[in-house]
Amino acid sequence: MKRNNSDKTLLSIGSILTMLLVWYLLTNVGSISNVILPKPQDVWDSFVNLCVNGYGANKDTLFMHLMASFKRLLIAYGLSVITAVPLGLLAGYFTHVSSVITPFVEFYRPIPPLAYYTLLVLWFGINEESKIILLYLAGFAPIFIACVSGVKRISVDYLNASYMLGANKKQTFMNVILPASLPDIFTGLRTAIGFEYTTLVAAEMVAARQGIGWMVLDASNWLKSDVVFVGVIIMGLTGILLSATVLMLEKRIVHWSGK
Amino acid sequence: MKKLLTVLVVLAMILAFAGCGGGDKKPAEKKQAAAPEKVTIGIQTLVTPELLMREKGVYEKYLGCKVDMVMFNSGADVNRAFASKSIDIGMIGTSPAAIGISTNLGYEVFWFADVIGAAETLVAKKDSGIKTIKDLPGKRVATPFASTAHFSLQNAMSLNGVDPASVKLFDMQPNDIYAAWTRGDIDAAYVWDPVLSKLFAGGGVSITDSAELAKKGVVTADLFVINKEFATKYPNVAKGFIKAQIDAVNQFNKDKKAAVAKLAKTIDIKPEEAEAQVKGFIYPDGKEQLSGQYFGKDGKSGNIANILKQSADFLVKQGSIKSAPDIAVFKEYSTGEFIVRAMNE
Numbered sequence: 001m002k003r004n005n006s007d008k009t010l011l012s013i014g015s016i017l018t019m020l021l022v023w024y025l026l027t028n029v030g031s032i033s034n035v036i037l038p039k040p041q042d043v044w045d046s047f048v049n050l051c052v053n054g055y056g057a058n059k060d061t062l063f064m065h066l067m068a069s070f071k072r073l074l075i076a077y078g079l080s081v082i083t084a085v086p087l088g089l090l091a092g093y094f095t096h097v098s099s100v101i102t103p104f105v106e107f108y109r110p111i112p113p114l115a116y117y118t119l120l121v122l123w124f125g126i127n128e129e130s131k132i133i134l135l136y137l138a139g140f141a142p143i144f145i146a147c148v149s150g151v152k153r154i155s156v157d158y159l160n161a162s163y164m165l166g167a168n169k170k171q172t173f174m175n176v177i178l179p180a181s182l183p184d185i186f187t188g189l190r191t192a193i194g195f196e197y198t199t200l201v202a203a204e205m206v207a208a209r210q211g212i213g214w215m216v217l218d219a220s221n222w223l224k225s226d227v228v229f230v231g232v233i234i235m236g237l238t239g240i241l242l243s244a245t246v247l248m249l250e251k252r253i254v255h256w257s258g259k
Numbered sequence: 260m261k262k263l264l265t266v267l268v269v270l271a272m273i274l275a276f277a278g279c280g281g282g283d284k285k286p287a288e289k290k291q292a293a294a295p296e297k298v299t300i301g302i303q304t305l306v307t308p309e310l311l312m313r314e315k316g317v318y319e320k321y322l323g324c325k326v327d328m329v330m331f332n333s334g335a336d337v338n339r340a341f342a343s344k345s346i347d348i349g350m351i352g353t354s355p356a357a358i359g360i361s362t363n364l365g366y367e368v369f370w371f372a373d374v375i376g377a378a379e380t381l382v383a384k385k386d387s388g389i390k391t392i393k394d395l396p397g398k399r400v401a402t403p404f405a406s407t408a409h410f411s412l413q414n415a416m417s418l419n420g421v422d423p424a425s426v427k428l429f430d431m432q433p434n435d436i437y438a439a440w441t442r443g444d445i446d447a448a449y450v451w452d453p454v455l456s457k458l459f460a461g462g463g464v465s466i467t468d469s470a471e472l473a474k475k476g477v478v479t480a481d482l483f484v485i486n487k488e489f490a491t492k493y494p495n496v497a498k499g500f501i502k503a504q505i506d507a508v509n510q511f512n513k514d515k516k517a518a519v520a521k522l523a524k525t526i527d528i529k530p531e532e533a534e535a536q537v538k539g540f541i542y543p544d545g546k547e548q549l550s551g552q553y554f555g556k557d558g559k560s561g562n563i564a565n566i567l568k569q570s571a572d573f574l575v576k577q578g579s580i581k582s583a584p585d586i587a588v589f590k591e592y593s594t595g596e597f598i599v600r601a602m603n604e
Binding site for chain 2: 126
């Protein structure tokens, strides 16, 4: 068993190192334009420069841009969780609630956020509100839908047993419905953070002055591909971190899943 | 052992690929001045005599091959298209062109589509408290970044001693600017038409414009650029394109009223709007472009290289680009040779 795990890790590390080597050779020995593929050393130098000297008119450091993006993300995520979870669970339990809310959710969910973002800017302005609302909408739908299906999937036997044992509606909710739908709720939470994160760049496309997505878009306008690479790599790494965090929470809270 | 072998084989393949990267992928043409299968031209929605040539089949006749026209919203988009080798000819402002040449995108300037006068203006809301550039600190100003308008705004601030960090500058596309103006989210904008006219109509006042800046030595213009390798391989296509532009400007000058009406129809605006916009530009004709102000008499010694170099140096000072090459590079990547050839026919 131990040998299997170390083999897997070695393979992953080897694959990444090979890619880095190929990247280095292609850009330093080969003749690819630096705009199409910047040199790894340039990307590293950019990274250091961004941390120390910053980017943009206000010379915000990389850390400050990341924090600006995360602030938008976490506020929107918090809002989507506290509204979508209760609404979703209610809609799963009461079909009337579902009939009212679900058509709107199902309608806007497949629309690419960038398509309706310009509408949001028209209605809510160019400041933080429209950006947070866009991120909120990106996260609301997956959580809502996961909660609805989570409740609906509960075997009616569990509910009947609960009522037979004398539990009232509230007790049933807290002790049967909520725990039984937790695995689905967490699936929704993980999907939502992913969707919101990928929507971050769209949210920072119009009239942002800070943020990691804005930094990537602005650098692209000036053909600063090394900065673009730094931004994209950072976004990839923080995306992994965010998913892993939610997954860790899920393993702690829904410890019975799969057993 | 197997793993090492695989890595070595992959490395060898990649080196072989990289070594011949950048070489000519098209099969050798038998005739030197043959025509390509197709030419892709990147254009922007600007009111210039070039619009007179946009009728079906006209460019095909001048260039002698199939023509694809692709619309772009900004010079930055045109630069990205050149970077990915998606277009052969493009219309682009002087400042994004300076960026493109500084980053070796491989194109050369070969025609002035227009010189920008009042066509780009800094407009402020009447009640914003902005009467001059010096009133900008603390105000919210929008402009599309990396455009000639942005360049002009940065220069205007610099000439008036205004620290750019003290102004709330927003990078917005023209139609987003209009929405933000209407909502009251911004106080001023440096932008061009069609949004510019809408801002004036919505209670905007001109603070300064690119004509005033040109008088102070800050020249901005819209240029046509062509992939240098492409031009060397297909000089007849380059010459044909220039001939089309020369004829367009001549047609425009011969009967301005008819030309303006035709321009208006091509981009679907009212003739009065087109007339107003045309007043904001200068359209030098073939002969004028071969003067010292533009490409020079022999097409090699004009002011174009200086304009580009100055733009690049300013952008380096602003921190927008890392470095600007010598003036020699700008001289190499700007040429009036196709104008000379077209005029001599």
